[in-house]
Amino acid sequence: MPKISEKGLRMPASPIRKLVPFAEQAKQEGKKIYHLNIGQPDIETPDTMLQAVRHFSPKVVEYSHSAGIESYRRRLTDYYRKYDIQLDYTEIMVTTGGSEAIEIAMMSALNEGDEVIIPEPFYANYNGFSTQASVKVVPIRSSIENGFALPPIQEFEKLITPRTKAIMICNPNNPTGYLYTKPELESLKELIAKYDLWLFSDEVYREFCYDGKSYFSVMNLSGIEQNVIMLDSISKRYSACGARIGALISRNKELMATALKFAQARLSPPTFGQVAAEAAIDTPDSYFDNVKSEYVSRRDLVVSALNKMEGVFCPKPSGAFYCIARLPIDNSDRFCQWLLEKFSYEQETVMLAPATGFYSDINSGTDEVRIAYVLNLDDLKKAMRCLEEALKVYPGKKVSPKAIGAIH
Amino acid sequence: MPKISEKGLRMPASPIRKLVPFAEQAKQEGKKIYHLNIGQPDIETPDTMLQAVRHFSPKVVEYSHSAGIESYRRRLTDYYRKYDIQLDYTEIMVTTGGSEAIEIAMMSALNEGDEVIIPEPFYANYNGFSTQASVKVVPIRSSIENGFALPPIQEFEKLITPRTKAIMICNPNNPTGYLYTKPELESLKELIAKYDLWLFSDEVYREFCYDGKSYFSVMNLSGIEQNVIMLDSISKRYSACGARIGALISRNKELMATALKFAQARLSPPTFGQVAAEAAIDTPDSYFDNVKSEYVSRRDLVVSALNKMEGVFCPKPSGAFYCIARLPIDNSDRFCQWLLEKFSYEQETVMLAPATGFYSDINSGTDEVRIAYVLNLDDLKKAMRCLEEALKVYPGKKVSPKAIGAIH
Numbered sequence: 179m180p181k182i183s184e185k186g187l188r189m190p191a192s193p194i195r196k197l198v199p200f201a202e203q204a205k206q207e208g209k210k211i212y213h214l215n216i217g218q219p220d221i222e223t224p225d226t227m228l229q230a231v232r233h234f235s236p237k238v239v240e241y242s243h244s245a246g247i248e249s250y251r252r253r254l255t256d257y258y259r260k261y262d263i264q265l266d267y268t269e270i271m272v273t274t275g276g277s278e279a280i281e282i283a284m285m286s287a288l289n290e291g292d293e294v295i296i297p298e299p300f301y302a303n304y305n306g307f308s309t310q311a312s313v314k315v316v317p318i319r320s321s322i323e324n325g326f327a328l329p330p331i332q333e334f335e336k337l338i339t340p341r342t343k344a345i346m347i348c349n350p351n352n353p354t355g356y357l358y359t360k361p362e363l364e365s366l367k368e369l370i371a372k373y374d375l376w377l378f379s380d381e382v383y384r385e386f387c388y389d390g391k392s393y394f395s396v397m398n399l400s401g402i403e404q405n406v407i408m409l410d411s412i413s414k415r416y417s418a419c420g421a422r423i424g425a426l427i428s429r430n431k432e433l434m435a436t437a438l439k440f441a442q443a444r445l446s447p448p449t450f451g452q453v454a455a456e457a458a459i460d461t462p463d464s465y466f467d468n469v470k471s472e473y474v475s476r477r478d479l480v481v482s483a484l485n486k487m488e489g490v491f492c493p494k495p496s497g498a499f500y501c502i503a504r505l506p507i508d509n510s511d512r513f514c515q516w517l518l519e520k521f522s523y524e525q526e527t528v529m530l531a532p533a534t535g536f537y538s539d540i541n542s543g544t545d546e547v548r549i550a551y552v553l554n555l556d557d558l559k560k561a562m563r564c565l566e567e568a569l570k571v572y573p574g575k576k577v578s579p580k581a582i583g584a585i586h
Numbered sequence: 587m588p589k590i591s592e593k594g595l596r597m598p599a600s601p602i603r604k605l606v607p608f609a610e611q612a613k614q615e616g617k618k619i620y621h622l623n624i625g626q627p628d629i630e631t632p633d634t635m636l637q638a639v640r641h642f643s644p645k646v647v648e649y650s651h652s653a654g655i656e657s658y659r660r661r662l663t664d665y666y667r668k669y670d671i672q673l674d675y676t677e678i679m680v681t682t683g684g685s686e687a688i689e690i691a692m693m694s695a696l697n698e699g700d701e702v703i704i705p706e707p708f709y710a711n712y713n714g715f716s717t718q719a720s721v722k723v724v725p726i727r728s729s730i731e732n733g734f735a736l737p738p739i740q741e742f743e744k745l746i747t748p749r750t751k752a753i754m755i756c757n758p759n760n761p762t763g764y765l766y767t768k769p770e771l772e773s774l775k776e777l778i779a780k781y782d783l784w785l786f787s788d789e790v791y792r793e794f795c796y797d798g799k800s801y802f803s804v805m806n807l808s809g810i811e812q813n814v815i816m817l818d819s820i821s822k823r824y825s826a827c828g829a830r831i832g833a834l835i836s837r838n839k840e841l842m843a844t845a846l847k848f849a850q851a852r853l854s855p856p857t858f859g860q861v862a863a864e865a866a867i868d869t870p871d872s873y874f875d876n877v878k879s880e881y882v883s884r885r886d887l888v889v890s891a892l893n894k895m896e897g898v899f900c901p902k903p904s905g906a907f908y909c910i911a912r913l914p915i916d917n918s919d920r921f922c923q924w925l926l927e928k929f930s931y932e933q934e935t936v937m938l939a940p941a942t943g944f945y946s947d948i949n950s951g952t953d954e955v956r957i958a959y960v961l962n963l964d965d966l967k968k969a970m971r972c973l974e975e976a977l978k979v980y981p982g983k984k985v986s987p988k989a990i991g992a993i994h
Contacts, residue, residue, distance in 0.1 A: 179812045180751070180784045182844050186694040192850035195652070222645045231858060232640045237630045239828040239862070244603070274682050274830065277852040285718060286594040290698070306851030310693060312720075343588070376588045404587045420647040420857025422682065422830075436590050442600035443714030444685040449828025450639060450858035454647070 189309050193302050193535025200518040201529055209522050212553060212561035215514075215529040217352065219499065219552045221417040221469055223454075230457030231450055241446040245438055246272020246425075250456040254425065257459050261384060263397045269429055271437055272447045272455075276382050276411030276424035277303065283407045283426055284311035286436040287376045292343040294378070297329055299502065299536035299543060301352045301380070316342070317538040322504055322546065325493035326354035328362040331369055338369075344376035345369070350383040350393065353536045353548040354502050355477075355495020357387055360394040367399040375405060382411040382424075383498040385466055388474050391496045403429040414499075416458045417469075421451035473499050476551040476558055483562035484549075487569055489577070492549075500550050502533055508574035509544050510534055516572060523567040526560060545576070597717050601710050601943025608926040609937055617930050620961060620969035623922075623937040625760065625908065627960045629825040629877055631862075638865030639858055650857055652849040654680020654833075658864040662833065665867050669792060671805045677837050679845055680855045680863075684790050684819030684832035685711065691815045691834055692719035694844040695784045700751040702786070705737060707910065707944035707951060709760045709788070724750070725946040730912055730954065733901035734762035736770040739777055746777075752784035753777070758791040758801065761944045761956040762910050763885075763903020765795055768802040775807045783813065790819040790832075791906040793874055796882050799904045811837045822907075824866045825877075829859035881907050884959040884966055891970035892957075895977055897985070900957075908958050910941055916982035917952050918942055924980060931975040934968060953984070 194216055201211055245251065251267040258265050273279040280303075288294065290312035296304060298317040308315045316337050320326040334345065345366065350357045370377045379396040387393045396406050411424035426437055477494070481501060484492040489506030507513045510532035517527050531550070533543030551558060569575065602624055609619055653659065659675040666673050681687040688711075696702065698720035704712060706725040716723045724745050728734040742753065753774065758765045778785045787804040795801045804814050819832035834845055885902070889909060892900040897914030915921045918940035925935050939958070941951030959966060977983065 179838070179840075180695065180782050182840055183693065183695055183697050185697070186844035186847070189693075189844065189847040189851075191847050192652075195850055218648055220646065223647045227647070228642065231642065234636065234639065238628065239631045239635070239826040240626055241827040244600075274856070275852065281852070285591060285597075287588065287591055289591050289593070290720070303851045303853075306847070310848065310851065312698070374588050418647040419649040420854060422854070422856040430587070432587075432590055436594035436597065439594070439597040439599050439714070440718065442603055443597075443711045443718065444689070445683065445711075446828060446830070448682070448830040448856040448859055450862070451856055454858070 185309060185312070190305050194531050197514055197518060197529065200515055204518045204527060208525060210526040211518070212526065212528045212557055212564065214549045214551065214553065214561055215531045217414065217499065217550045217552065218419060219414065219417045220554065221472070223418045224416055224458055224461045224465055226457045226460055227416060227418060227454040231454050234450065234453055239449055242449055242452060244441040244446055246270070246447055247452045247456065250452050253456055253459045261393070261395060263395050265427065269427055269434065271426045271434060271441060272452060273424040273426050273441070274444070274447045275413065275422040276380065276409055277307070279409040279411070279424045279426040280304070280307045280378070280380070281310060282437050282440045283378055283409060284308070284313055285440055286433055287407065288313045288343050291341060293339060293341045294344045294346050295334060295337050295342060296346045298538055299326070299353050299533055301348055302535040304346065305538065314341070315538050320354070320356070322491065322493060322502060325495065326351065326356040326502065328358055328366065331365045334369055338373055342373065342375060344378055346378040346380070348380040350386060350497025352383065352498050353500045353531070353533070355498045355500045357391055357393065357495075357497035363394055363396060363399060367402050370402050370405050377402065377406045378409060379406065380409045382409070382414050385415040386470065386473060386499055387497045388470065388477065389496055393497070397427070405430070407433065412455050412458060416461065418454065418458070421454050422448055423451040423455040473551065475555060477501065479555055479558050480549060480551045480562060483566070487566050490569070499552055500548055502546050502548050504546050505569065506576045507545055507572060508576055510547050512574055513572060514547065516574075517568055521568050521571070523564045526564055528561045528564045528568070593717060593720070598713050602939050605922055605926060605937065608923055612926045612935060616933060618934040619926070620934065620936045620965055620972065622957045622959065622961065622969055623939045625822065625958045625960065626827060627822065627825045627907065628962065629880070631826045632824055632866055632869045632873055634865045634868055635824060635826060635862040639862050642858065642861055647857055649854040650860060652854055653846055654678070654855055655860050655864065658860050661864055661867045669801070669803060671803050673835065677835055677842065679834045679842060679849060680860060681832040681834050681849070682852070682855045683821060683830040684788065684817055685715070687817040687819070687832045687834040688712070688715045688786070688788070689718060690845050690848045691786055691817060692716070692721055693848055694841055695815065696721045696751050699749060701747060701749045702752045702754050703742060703745050703750060704754045706946055707734070707761050707941055709756055710943040712754065713946065722749070723946050728762065728764070730899065730901060730910060733903065734759065734764040734910065736766055736774065739773045742774075742777055746781055750781065750783060752786055754786040754788070756788040758794060758905025760791065760906050761908045761939070761941070763906045763908050765799055765801065765903075765905035771802055771804060771807060775810050778810050778813050785810065785814045786817060787814065788817045790817070790822050793823040794878065794881060794907055795905045796878065796885065797904055801905070805835070813838070815841065820863050820866060824869065826862065826866070829862050830856055831859040831863040881959065883963060885909070887963055887966050888957060888959045888970060891974070895974050898977070907960055908956055910954050910956050912954050913977065914984045915953055915980060916984055918955050920982055921980060922955065924982075925976055929976050929979070931972045934972055936969045936972045936976070
C-alpha cells in the first residue's frame with residue numbers, strides 16, 4: 179500500500195468536529211443537544227440572497243473570472259466604504275470562503291519553514307492552513323484575565339527571528355470575542371513596519387461589535403499598506419456559511435498578482451454563491467441592527483449565567499459570537515466528551531468546544547471551553563442550566579483557586 | 587515591502603488565460619472572436635439542476651458536512667453504478683470542483699520533492715497544482731502521430747526513481763481527446779503494482795466518449811484498489827463549471843481519512859452547488875445522448891476541416907471535447923496572439939490555446955494548438971474558415987515537413 183504524505187500525517191483533525199461521533203451517539207440515545215460548539219449561526223440568511231439565487235437566469239452555469247465576478251467585486255467596494263475602507267475593485271479577489279483566502283495568502287506570501295506569530299488562543303483551523311503551507315505557527319499567549327487583549331508589543335518582539343515573516347490576527351476575535359482597539363493595532367503597526375513583516379488580518383466578524391465599541395480595520399493603518407492582507411468572508415455576516423464566498427484583499431499589487439495565479443489554477447469561486455453575495459450588498463442596516471441586538475442579549479445571558487456558576491470565569495467579549503470560559507474542571511476534552519457520553523439533565527445536554535483545540539500546545543486550554551452563542555435565548559438558558567448542573571456532578575471537578583483561597 | 591513567496595514566484599500563470607488581454611483589445615476594436623480556447627461548454631445546464639437551486643427552501647445557508655452532503659454522496663453511488671463502478675458513499679468525498687480534489691489528493695499522498703509521472707501534453711493546471719504541493723512533474727511524451735496514445739509502459743519504467751510516488755492520467759484526455767483503452771490501463775496497473783505507486787486518474791470527461799468506444803475506469807483495475815485515487819467533477823458532464831462541485835474517490839480508507847482532515851480545514855464544499863449536483867443525478871440519458879451526438883458532429887466538422895488545411899494535421903479524438911492540431915507555424919504562442927492582435931477575416935477571428943501550455947517544457951508544443959469544440963456547428967464552421975484564412979497569411983508560416991517531402 180502506498181504511503182500517506184508526511185503533511186497528511188501532520189495535518190490536525192478538526193478539534194471542533196472530533197466530538198461529533200459522541201454527539202451522534204447521544205442523539206441516538208434520545209438526548210437533546212444544545213450545540214454551542216460551532217460557529218454556525220441560527221440567524222436567517224437575508225432573503226435578498228436567496229431570492230437572487232432563485233432568479234438566477236443564465237442557461238449555463240459558467241465559470242466566473244478567477245478573481246470573482248467583476249460586478250460583485252465592484253459592489254464590494256461599496257460595502258467596504260461603509261466601514262471607511264477605500265478600495266479599488268482590483269484590490270479584492272473573491273475566494274471560496276475565508277478558508278481559501280487564508281490558504282492563498284499563505285502560499286503567496288510565505289515560504290516553507292517561515293514563522294507566523296499568532297496570538298493564542300486562535301481559530302483552530304489556522305493550524306491546519308499553516309500545516310498545508312508548511313509554515314510554523316509561533317503562538318503568543320493572550321490572557322483570560324484581561325479578556326484576551328493583544329499581548330504587549332515587546333512580547334511579540336521577543337519572538338521575532340530571521341524566519342519571522344508575518345503576524346496574523348483575527349479581529350473581532352474567534353475564539354475569544356476580543357475586539358482589538360485602535361491603539362493596540364497602531365502598536366502592532368510599528369512592529370510590522372520595523373521588521374517589514376506581512377500582517378494577515380481575518381476580519382470576518384466586523385459586523386459583530388457591541389457596546390458602542392467600534393471596529394478598526396488594519397486596512398486603515400497608514401504606512402504599512404504594502405504589508406497588509408485582509409481576509410474576509412460573507413459566512414458569518416449574512417449567516418451564509420454554505421455559500422463559500424470570501425475575499426482576499428490587499429493594496430500590494432505584486433501580492434494580488436501572485437494570488438491570482440493560485441486562483442487561476444482552481445479556475446473560479448462558486449457562481450451561485452457569488453450571485454447571492456452580490457445581492458447581499460443591499461441588505462438593509464436594520465438586518466444587522468436586529469442581529470446585533472439579538473447577539474448582545476445572548477452574550478449577556480451566557481456571560482452572566484457563566485459567571486454566576488461556582489468556580490467559573492468568563493470575560494465579557496465585545497465582538498464576534500464566542501466567549502471563552504474557564505471552568506473548574508480537570509480537562510476540557512474529557513469534560514466535553516463526558517457531557518455527551520455520560521451526562522444529561524432532563525434528557526438534555528450541551529456540546530462545547532474544548533479550548534485545547536485553540537492553542538498550539540495540547541497542554542494549554544485544559545480548563546477552558548469555547549462557547550458559540552448561536553442559539554436563541556430560550557435554548558441558551560436551557561443550555562446554561564445543563565452546564566451548571568453538569569459542573570455540580572462532573573467527576574473531574576476541581577476546586578477553583580479562588581475557592582481554595584477562601585478555605586485557607 | 588515584504589517579499590512574495592518562492593512558491594508564488596514559481597507558480598505558473600494560466601497559459602489558457604494569458605491571451606485574455608489581447609482578446610479584450612480585439613473585441614474593443616469590433617472584432618468577433620470565436621472562443622475555442624477554453625473548455626467552457628455552451629451546452630445548457632440541465633434544467634433540473636437550476637430548478638433545484640430555485641427551490642432551495644432552508645432559511646439558513648449552512649455549512650454542509652466537510653465531506654459533502656450525505657444524501658448527495660449516497661446518490662453519487664447510483665451515478666457511478668451506471669459506469670459499473672461500485673462504491674460505498676464513504677469512498678466519495680465531495681470537493682470544491684475537480685481542482686480541489688487534485689489539490690487535496692496531492693497533499694494527502696505526496697511529499698515535497700516527490701515525483702509524479704504524467705503523459706504530456708497534459709492539462710495545464712497540473713503544473714499549478716504540482717507547484718502548490720511542491721511536487722515535481724516528470725513528463726512522458728505522448729505523440730500526435732498515434733493520436734496521443736499511452737506511451738509504452740517500458741518508457742514509464744525508465745523514468746521511475748526512488749522519488750517517484752505517483753502516475754497521473756486524464757481519461758478521456760484533456761487536451762488530446764485520447765481515450766485510454768482497457769489494455770493500456772491494464773499495463774499501467776502492472777507498473778503501479780510493481781512499484782506500489784499512487785495512480786491519480788482525472789476522469790471528468792467520462793460522459794464524452796464517441797464512436798462506440800467505451801470508457802474504462804481505473805476504479806475497476808483489480809488488485810490496485812489501495813493505490814487508486816479518482817478525481818472527478820460535475821463541471822463538464824452537466825455543463826455546470828460554475829457550480830464548483832467535484833469529488834475525490836478512493837477505496838483506500840487511510841487516504842480518505844487524511845483527505846478529510848484537509849477538507850475539514852476548509853469546512854465544506856458549496857451548498858448551492860451540491861443541491862444542484864444532487865438533482866443532476868436524475869438527468870435523463872437523453873440529455874447525454876443529445877450532448878454526445880452534438881459533440882460528435884462538432885468534432886467531425888473540426889477535425890475534417892483541419893485536416894483539409896494545407897500542412898495541418900489533427901488526429902481524430904475519441905473523447906472529451908478537445909483536439910490538438912499541428913499547424914505549419916513557427917510558434918503557437920506567437921500565432922495565437924497574432925490571431926487576436928493582427929488578423930481578422932470579415933471582422934472575425936478565432937482564439938485558440940497554444941499547446942506550449944500543455945507541455946512541461948516551453949520548447950514543446952510550439953507548432954501545436956488545442957481546440958475546444960465548444961461552440962455550435964455554425965460558429966465552428968466560421969471559426970475554421972477564419973483559421974484557414976489566417977494560415978494563408980500568417981507571416982510566421984512554415985512549410986510543413988510533408989510538403990517538404992513532396993517537393994524533394
